[in-house]
Structures are given as C-alpha cells and as structure tokens.
Amino acid sequence: MGRISSPFIFFILALTASNAHAAPPATLIHQQAQNQTLQDIGWRLAQGNARFCNKVQQSTGLQLQDMRSYKAPDTVRQVLGLNGDFAVASIARGSPAQGAGLMTNQEVLAVAGQRLDVWPAAKQLDWKRQARAQDAIDRALERNGSVAITLATGQTVELRGTPICATRFDLAGKGDHAVAEGRRIIVGADFPGFGYLEDEFAAAIAHEAAHDWLDHQTWLNAHGRKQKHIRLTEREADRLMPWLLANAGYDPAAALRFMKRWGPHHDGGVFRKRTHDGWDERAQAIAEEVEIVSKRMAASGSADWRNFFRRDVAIAPPDQSRVVE
Numbered sequence: 001m002g003r004i005s006s007p008f009i010f011f012i013l014a015l016t017a018s019n020a021h022a023a024p025p026a027t028l029i030h031q032q033a034q035n036q037t038l039q040d041i042g043w044r045l046a047q048g049n050a051r052f053c054n055k056v057q058q059s060t061g062l063q064l065q066d067m068r069s070y071k072a073p074d075t076v077r078q079v080l081g082l083n084g085d086f087a088v089a090s091i092a093r094g095s096p097a098q099g100a101g102l103m104t105n106q107e108v109l110a111v112a113g114q115r116l117d118v119w120p121a122a123k124q125l126d127w128k129r130q131a132r133a134q135d136a137i138d139r140a141l142e143r144n145g146s147v148a149i150t151l152a153t154g155q156t157v158e159l160r161g162t163p164i165c166a167t168r169f170d171l172a173g174k175g176d177h178a179v180a181e182g183r184r185i186i187v188g189a190d191f192p193g194f195g196y197l198e199d200e201f202a203a204a205i206a207h208e209a210a211h212d213w214l215d216h217q218t219w220l221n222a223h224g225r226k227q228k229h230i231r232l233t234e235r236e237a238d239r240l241m242p243w244l245l246a247n248a249g250y251d252p253a254a255a256l257r258f259m260k261r262w263g264p265h266h267d268g269g270v271f272r273k274r275t276h277d278g279w280d281e282r283a284q285a286i287a288e289e290v291e292i293v294s295k296r297m298a299a300s301g302s303a304d305w306r307n308f309f310r311r312d313v314a315i316a317p318p319d320q321s322r323v324v325e
C-alpha cells in the first residue's frame with residue numbers, strides 16, 4: 001500500500017483484453033466479482049463511520065459503468081446485451097439500492113432525468129463520463145434526498161440516499177496497490193487483499209480510507225512530504241484500522257491479522273525507505289490499538305475515533321459546528 005497515484009487508471013481496464021474480438025466472459029465475471037467485493041467492503045466502512053467523518057455525503061450504493069471506459073466498448077456492450085453505454089456496475093450490499101429491483105449489468109438510460117448517452121465521450125478508455133454520471137447521482141441526492149434512475153425498459157426507480165463518508169472506491173484493471181487519493185480509493189485488480197478473508201481485506205481498505213478520512217494529504221501538503229512525516233501518517237492509518245473496522249461491524253482484530261499476513265511479504269522493496277516502520281512494529285502498534293477499540297466498543301457500542309483516537313500529526317481543531325448524530 002502506498003500513496004503513489006497513477007494518472008492512467010481506468011475503471012475495469014483489464015476487461016479491455018488484448019483480443020478485441022472477444023472480451024472473455026470469465027474475465028468480465030471475475031472483475032465484476034472483484035468490484036462487487038470492493039464496493040461491499042467500501043460501503044460498510046463508509047456507511048459505518050459516517051458519524052465520525054468530517055466529509056459526509058448521501059449515497060445510494062449504486063455504481064454505474066460506462067461502456068466507453070473499456071478498450072473495446074462494442075464487445076463489452078455485446079457481451080452484456082446492451083444497446084446503449086450505461087449499465088449498473090454494482091449495488092453495494094446493505095445499501096438503499098439493494099432491494100430496489102436493480103440488477104448488475106441492467107441498462108441505464110438516465111439519472112435524475114438526464115440522458116447519459118448524450119454526454120460526449122471518447123470512443124474508448126474514457127472514464128470521465130462514468131464519474132460524471134456518479135456526480136449527477138450525488139448532486140440529485142444532495143438536492144432532493146433521492147434520485148430517479150431510468151432503465152432501458154422505461155421503468156424509473158427512485159432511490160433514497162443515506163449518509164456515508166465521502167469516498168468512492170474504484171477498481172483499477174492493473175496494479176497490485178491500493179491508493180488513497182483524497183476522495184477516492186483505488187485498488188488494483190492484482191492487490192493481494194482480494195485473496196484474503198473479507199475482514200482482512202477490509203482492514204487494508206480501512207488503512208487507505210484512514211489516510212483520506214484523517215486528511216493526511218492536506219497535512220502533508222502543508223508540512224512537507226519528509227520521510228518522517230510520511231511515517232507518522234502511515235502509523236496513524238495503521239492505528240485507525242481497528243476503529244474503522246469496528247464501526248463497520250467487522251472484528252477490529254482483523255487489522256492485526258491483516259498486518260501479520262501482509263507484512264512479512266511486503267516489508268521491503270520500495271516501501272522500505274524509512275517511510276514505514278517494520279511490519280512487526282506496525283503489528284505491535286495495531287495490537288495495542290485493538291485493545292483500546294475493544295474497550296470503547298464494550299463501553300459504548302461504537303468506536304468514536306473523532307473524539308477518542310490519539311492523533312500523531314497536529315491538526316486544526318475539529319469543526320464543532322458539524323452536527324454529530
């Protein structure tokens with residue numbers, strides 16, 4: 001896990017395949033399953049911690065896909081049986097969109113009355129229109145508390161929103177890293193976490209979410225990206241993992257299991273530049289934090305990291321005007 005960012009990330013890029021004549025359904029199924037797992041975990045973390053996040057938004061748990069984001073739009077359109085470019089990509093488990101009668105790969109015509117296909121897009125590998133469609137959903141939710149999704153069947157489904165920490169979770173077709181980008185967490189299709197137990201994978205995502213929700217980018221921008229500063233933010237992200245997991249209904253100790261599984265194999269290479277502690281030190285710090293979180297959960301039933309998490313980096317005092325439920 002690192003804080004590098006790539007300008008070349010496209011949603012489900014690997015689907016493009018080198019064989020432009022036939023996107024293999026097995027690849028499609030695999031990538032959609034990966035994406036579904038990521039969205040399910042992301043939803044639990046973002047929804048479960050909304051009470052404590054600074055930046056909160058309404059969300060339905062519905063994610064769309066745009067055929068133009070693929071390398072071979074015609075092929076994928078054909079495989080999915082679509083006439084147009086937009087379809088349901090995923091419906092997060094436990095979200096308002098679940099149980100609304102929507103299905104993955106169902107064709108979508110419009111969001112909040114706006115036709116999506118008419119928006120300009122490059123012929124292929126254009127991820128921006130998909131992001132624009134998600135933005136349209138977010139804006140409608142902000143305005144009305146609900147959003148109308150018009151399907152190719154002519155049916156319109158009205159989805160209500162619920163508060164989540166303002167973050168999107170995107171699967172990148174390539175790469176074995178997970179990266180936090182402020183309001184977006186990008187996970188490469190080869191990230192080892194996909195092979196872990198769900199709660200251990202959730203711990204890895206929680207680490208990245210911690211960078212965003214503790215606003216580390218802002219702090220590093222203000223104070224400089226010295227190795228010792230990055231190390232401080234990495235320690236905080238590690239220690240926040242069990243808090244975020246607990247509020248999402250996962251076992252907070254999964255953070256420790258994750259580090260013990262992941263650490264020994266990823267304790268070197270590019271990340272061993274004094275920016276991260278050794279994995280055994282990281283595991284020790286996490287174990288201590290799991291104890292704290294377990295006590296808080298036993299006492300109050302939630303892990304209020306907004307008020308009780310010990311910060312290592314100096315921050316401005318929290319905005320007291322925000323209403324905390």
Ligand SMILES: [Zn+2]
Nearest residue numbers: 001002234237
């Ligand atoms: Zn990190």
